[in-house]
Amino acid sequence: MTPQELVEAFQGHEQWLRNRGQGRRANLRHKDLSGASLTGIDLREALLSGCDFRRANLRRANFSRADLFAANLSRADLTESRLIEADLRGAELAQATLHNANLQGADLRGGSLITGGGETIVFEPCDLSGSDLDKAMIKRANMKGANLRGARLTGANVAYSLLRGADLSGVVADGGSLARCDLRGADLRGASLKEVSLVGADLSGAVIEGCTFDGANMTGACIEGLDFSTASIAGATLNLSRDTLPRDVRTALNHHMHWVRSQGSEGERATLTEVDLSHIDLRGCELSGASLRSCNLTGADLSGASLVMADLSGARLVGANMEGAMMDGVNLTDADLAEANLRECKLSAVDLKDSQGRTIGRKWPANLSGANLSDADASGADLTMANLIEARLSGFRAEGATLVGTILDEQLIA
Template sequence: MKDDKKTPLERVNQIWLDEGISLHRKYLDGRTGGIRLFLSFKNAQKLNFSNQILDTTEMVGAELSKANFNNSSLARSNLFGADLTGAEMQGCSLTKSDLRGACLEDANLEGASLTSADIRNGFILLRKPDGTYEPVKKDEATSFDGINLKGADLSDAKLGRVIGRRTNLTNVNFKNADLTGAVMANSDVSGSIFTGADLTNADFSGCVFHGANLSGALLNNTNLEGADLTAAHFNNNDLHYASTLDAHLPKSVETLDRTLIIILEDHMSWINSLGRKGRQANLSQYDLQATDFAGINLQAAELSFSNLSNCTFLASRLNMANMTNVMALNTDYSDADMRGAKLENANLTGASLRHCRLSPMTILGTQGNKVNANLKNCCLDQTDLENADLSHADLTGAKVRLASLSNANLSHAKCVDVDFTGADLRSANLEGADLRGSKGLILS
């Protein structure tokens, strides 16, 4: 009878690890007495590696389940075949690391950087006394099941046939990544970037793509059956070779029951009559790319889950409009009235909101009750918000990276966990703003 029992890995403790990390830092600095950290085939589960520089460490086949790597750097490290089940790796840098065959089930990699990392399948062979070889693990594919990769950077990463069903992949940067043969069925990839990524033979069936950018992705024989592609950004040619059976696709304006002009006229009557005449404009889930709405009154209109990319809303009225989950890449909202608007989970990358009003909206007949603009988890990367009024707006969890906020009014705004990395905040008003958990905030 074959004995399937594996020899237990040598256990290391926290004291040994802390000393090893200290010597590794000397090694990285080129100081005398430095020794590279070597944890290959050792058991370091549940140990604390957080807030350390651990670049180039060797951890092949290591048992690292439930270890804490939060905010540490593991750039160019060798984690081939390592068990990282349930590991805490928030904000961890794994740039150019080797994660082939690693187990990342239930790991938390929120906000981690895996740029150019190798996460393809792989397995380790060990030589037995009789000269033959046996695999340490039978699974050949890297497991992503249950992983949290929210906001992680996987640009240029090699993922290959990774398996990550029911995975949180929201707002992940997959730009130019290799996902050939990956299995990500029933995962949430809302807000993620796939430009230039190779998804050949990948399984993304049942996935939610709200606000995701698939433009320019290679989708040869990609399984998108049953996927929700509402408010996703792509060209029709991008899906030509993909399987989209039962997929939920954006609706075309040609399927509207009335012309767009009549819809806008009816909406104006609805506004002016306080709802007694006309009809509220409902353009939810429609593909409205490159439409000119300049100067149009869309107050309280229903625009959720629509694709508004490259549209013009110059000086338009969008106060109290529902724009949750919209895709609005490079859209012009300059001088628009967006008081009290709902923009939760919207993707406004590259949009212009110069002089835009996103302040509270006073509701008539309610003794002065006000509704604040809602931009929770909104992507405002590379937007122009110069002189915009965001006072009292809720920006919880928003990304405002590389945005221009010069002279913007953020007084009393809720900016909890906002990412301001690279943002220009010169002369911005942050009086009374709630900045708990925000990062990248540099004030001049």
């Protein structure tokens, strides 16, 4: 097209947008507009399938509900553009700049086209690899199988979008929202999702090796079966159900419950050493007498659980929630309880009994010697006779706690 023909097409389209009975809808299918400067152009509902917009200046352009099927927008500058409900199936957007763009409801799936000769051409899902989508609005978009490898999505809102099977490896989406997204089978290897909202998202079958979820909110997310051992989840809000644990660990916990309830006549005492139970939901769980030495219980929810006489020596319980837990006689020697919630927790001594169940006049105190209680909160807890020799107590709070006979190694508790 000559520049004059292009201008006439744009003018006719503007008239058509104002009054469908006048002007003419722009039809620029398969036209070469690479490198064109079209800042602020209004091409809502235009027919642009197969159009070549490579390296074009499309800042603040409006492509809402436009047909951009299989269009080439690679390296184009689409800063602050509007692509609301646009048909971007099979479009090429690699290394495009979409900073603060609006792609709400856009369709970025793959597609196919039947030529006049009957040949079917299949287009891969939209390629957004390496693109800049910082602060973009992409709610309710269909990006099934899309390639977003290495894209920037910092602060972007991608909530309620379909990203099943999408390639998000190496994506940087810190501070954004993927709430309620369908991420089943997505590739998140090496992605940075710091402070991201994943509330209610479905991550079933996703690949998360090397992914950073630090500070992410994963409340209500479907994360069953995911292996977080190679991912970073520091400060993340999530609780894994026991169903996410390996079968042998689940079996050991179930047998232990029967062992406790039958007073040892059924089941078997759980002996788990150095097992990763981080962020596990064990609220109200019966773990009295269990051996959990050196287990990783970072961020675990043990509120209301029974851990009487349990062995948690050397365990990592950073940020764990043990509010209201029954932990009389527990062994927490050298355990890391930094920033743990021990409010209203019972950490007093247990009356020892003989084989007939009769008390023998001796007590078994809770042992927290050498434990790290830095910034932990034990307000209202019962620490009667507890051993805190050489425990680290910087920032430890114990307002209203019972400290009768507590051994403090001459340290003061704030």
